[in-house]
Amino acid sequence: MKSFFCILIMYVFVCMVKSIVSPAIAGGTEKQVPDSIVRIKESRSLFLKRPLPYSGVWQHLITLKDLRNWLQRHSEADFVSAEDASEQLPRVESDRVNMPLGLLNFGKEQVPPIMVPEAVLINPWGIKTWLQRKGINILVDNTNEFGASLTSPTPGLGLKKGSSNTGQVGYLTNIDWEHLAGIGGFSTHTAMVSRYGIPASPMFGDQLSHSQEIYGGGGNVVLHLVYFYGEETLGHGRFDVAGGRIPLLLDFMANFAVTCTFMNNAFCGNPNAIADNTTHSSWADASWGGRMRWRPTDHIYFQTGAYLSQEGIYGNVQFRTGFKFNGADINGVAVPLEFGWEPILNQGSLPGHYKVGYILDTADHHDNYYDGDGGAFARSGKTPRINHGSWSAYMQVDQMIWHHPHHREDAGVIIFGNFVANSERTQTRAQQYEAGIIDRGFWVSRPQDTLGFAFAYDRVSGPISRSQQIQIQNGLPLLGGAYGIQKYAIVLELVYQYRLMRGVFLSPDVQYFFRPNAEKHLKDAVMVGFKSHVEIF
Numbered sequence: 001m002k003s004f005f006c007i008l009i010m011y012v013f014v015c016m017v018k019s020i021v022s023p024a025i026a027g028g029t030e031k032q033v034p035d036s037i038v039r040i041k042e043s044r045s046l047f048l049k050r051p052l053p054y055s056g057v058w059q060h061l062i063t064l065k066d067l068r069n070w071l072q073r074h075s076e077a078d079f080v081s082a083e084d085a086s087e088q089l090p091r092v093e094s095d096r097v098n099m100p101l102g103l104l105n106f107g108k109e110q111v112p113p114i115m116v117p118e119a120v121l122i123n124p125w126g127i128k129t130w131l132q133r134k135g136i137n138i139l140v141d142n143t144n145e146f147g148a149s150l151t152s153p154t155p156g157l158g159l160k161k162g163s164s165n166t167g168q169v170g171y172l173t174n175i176d177w178e179h180l181a182g183i184g185g186f187s188t189h190t191a192m193v194s195r196y197g198i199p200a201s202p203m204f205g206d207q208l209s210h211s212q213e214i215y216g217g218g219g220n221v222v223l224h225l226v227y228f229y230g231e232e233t234l235g236h237g238r239f240d241v242a243g244g245r246i247p248l249l250l251d252f253m254a255n256f257a258v259t260c261t262f263m264n265n266a267f268c269g270n271p272n273a274i275a276d277n278t279t280h281s282s283w284a285d286a287s288w289g290g291r292m293r294w295r296p297t298d299h300i301y302f303q304t305g306a307y308l309s310q311e312g313i314y315g316n317v318q319f320r321t322g323f324k325f326n327g328a329d330i331n332g333v334a335v336p337l338e339f340g341w342e343p344i345l346n347q348g349s350l351p352g353h354y355k356v357g358y359i360l361d362t363a364d365h366h367d368n369y370y371d372g373d374g375g376a377f378a379r380s381g382k383t384p385r386i387n388h389g390s391w392s393a394y395m396q397v398d399q400m401i402w403h404h405p406h407h408r409e410d411a412g413v414i415i416f417g418n419f420v421a422n423s424e425r426t427q428t429r430a431q432q433y434e435a436g437i438i439d440r441g442f443w444v445s446r447p448q449d450t451l452g453f454a455f456a457y458d459r460v461s462g463p464i465s466r467s468q469q470i471q472i473q474n475g476l477p478l479l480g481g482a483y484g485i486q487k488y489a490i491v492l493e494l495v496y497q498y499r500l501m502r503g504v505f506l507s508p509d510v511q512y513f514f515r516p517n518a519e520k521h522l523k524d525a526v527m528v529g530f531k532s533h534v535e536i537f
Helices: 002-021 035-043 066-074 083-089 091-097 124-133 175-179 461-473
Strands: 134-150 163-176 185-198 221-234 238-244 287-297 302-311 330-341 350-372 385-401 412-424 429-440 450-460 488-501 504-512 527-535
Touching: 124 134, 163 175, 175 185, 287 330, 302 350, 350 461, 450 461
Parallel strands: none
Antiparallel strands: 134 163, 134 527, 163 185, 185 221, 221 238, 238 287, 287 302, 302 330, 330 350, 350 385, 385 412, 412 429, 429 450, 450 488, 488 504, 504 527
16 A cells, blocks of 8 residues: 555656646745756656655655645755756666666556666757657667786786777667557567677686676677567556567676676676576577566565577577577577565665576586586596586675765665576586675765776686596696686776766776686786776767
C-alpha cells in the first residue's frame, strides 16, 4: 500500500505541477514558482539539487498542501534546469530498469524514462527535441583509452615497453513505442559500435586484465552490432521482460555507472572473471536470449533468463560484424538467476545496490586438467575431457555512504565490492575479489568530477596451474599462452574523472600490476593512461 501511494503522489504531482505553479496563488502574495519546474514535466521525472525535507518525495507520503508550501519557499536554485535534467536520467541503458521504482516517474506510460545523453550538440536544428517528442532517443559517443608502460618488461621473453591507443564510437538508439505508436509498455533498444586499436598490457605479458577495457568484441571493425532487443514493461515497472539479440551480462552482474569510472577491464564493464565462461555473453557481443524481472516492492527485484550460447563468440568467423544470425555454432543455453536489494538510506539520500546471482549453463567445456581417461592431458597428450555444463556464482555491492550537501543526487562517496566464483574445471579464474571507492562532487565548484581507487585480486584455477607445471616439465607450450605457472594477480587503479564541458569527460589514470598475468617471474608493471568520453549527439 505504501508503494502504491508513493507512485500515486509522484504521478499526481507531475500532472498537476503546471496548475499549482503557473499563476500566482489567490491573493497574488505568493512567490511565483520558476518556469524550470514547469518544464521538468516534459522529461517525466523530477530532479532536485537536494532532497525534499520529507525523506524524499518518493519515500514518504506528504500532502499536496505541504508540497505546495515547500515549492513556494524555494527558488530556482533548488531545481535542475530543463536542459540539465537530462544529465540525471539513467546514463546506462540497463540502469533504466535497475533502479528503485520510486526514483522513476512513469507518468501515464508503462515504459520507463528512456536515457537522455548529456551531449555536446544540445539540440542541433531542433532535431533532438523533435525525436524525443516522438519517443526516440539517439546517442552517438566516443570512448578513447590510451595506456603506456613506465617499467621495463621481463627480458628474454620477447616482451617490450610501449604504449597503445584503443577506442570505440558507439551508436545507440532507444525507441519508446508506447509514445510513438501507442503500443503499451513496449520499447526497443539497439547498439552498434566502430572499434579500433589494441591494449598496452599484453606488451609486458598480461592477458588477464587488459589495461584498456574498450578493446575486444570483434577487434578493429568499421561497424559491429552489439545488441538489438525488444522490451515490455508492465505495472509501471513491476514486471519487465526483454528478448532478442542481447548480452547476458548487460543485465546480470551489471553496474556500469560505478565500475566504468575505471579503465582496466578487471572493473569495467563487468568484473572480467564472470566473462571467463563464453556462454556469459558480454559487450560488445550478444546471443539470442531473453530475461524477465519482477519487483514485488520498490526496492527488491528477482530476475532470470535464458541465453543461447555460441561457441564462436568473440571470434571473427561468426562475430566479426555481429550481423551473422545463422546460429550454426549454438552449443547450449545459459540460465542466470539474480536477486537484488536496492535501499535508499538516510532518508532518501544514500542509494545502494546489493546483488547475488548464479549462472548455470549446458554447453560443453574442455577440462583444465583431465583427459577422457581420467589422466592429466598435459602428460598423456590426449585431448582434454569434455565437461557438460559449468557454473558461476557472484555477489555485487555498492553503497553511497556520504552525500555531498547541495549537490546532485549522484554526488557523494560510494564504496563497492565484487566477488566471483567459477568452476575450476572449466574456467581460467577460480575466484575474483574486487573493492573500491569513488568520490563524485567532492569539490563544490566541480560537482561532476570524480576521484576513484579500485583493487582486484584474481586467483587462477588450480587445475590450470597443475597442467602448466606438467607442461613445463615436458617442454610443452603452456595453457593460455602463459610464460610460466599462473597462480594469482593483483591490479590497482587510481583515476580522476574531469568534466571538461557538457558531454566531455577526461580521466588521467594510473595502474599497477602485481604479478602480471598471475605469473611471479613477470616483473611488476606500472602504467599511466588517459581515458576520454565524448557524448557527441
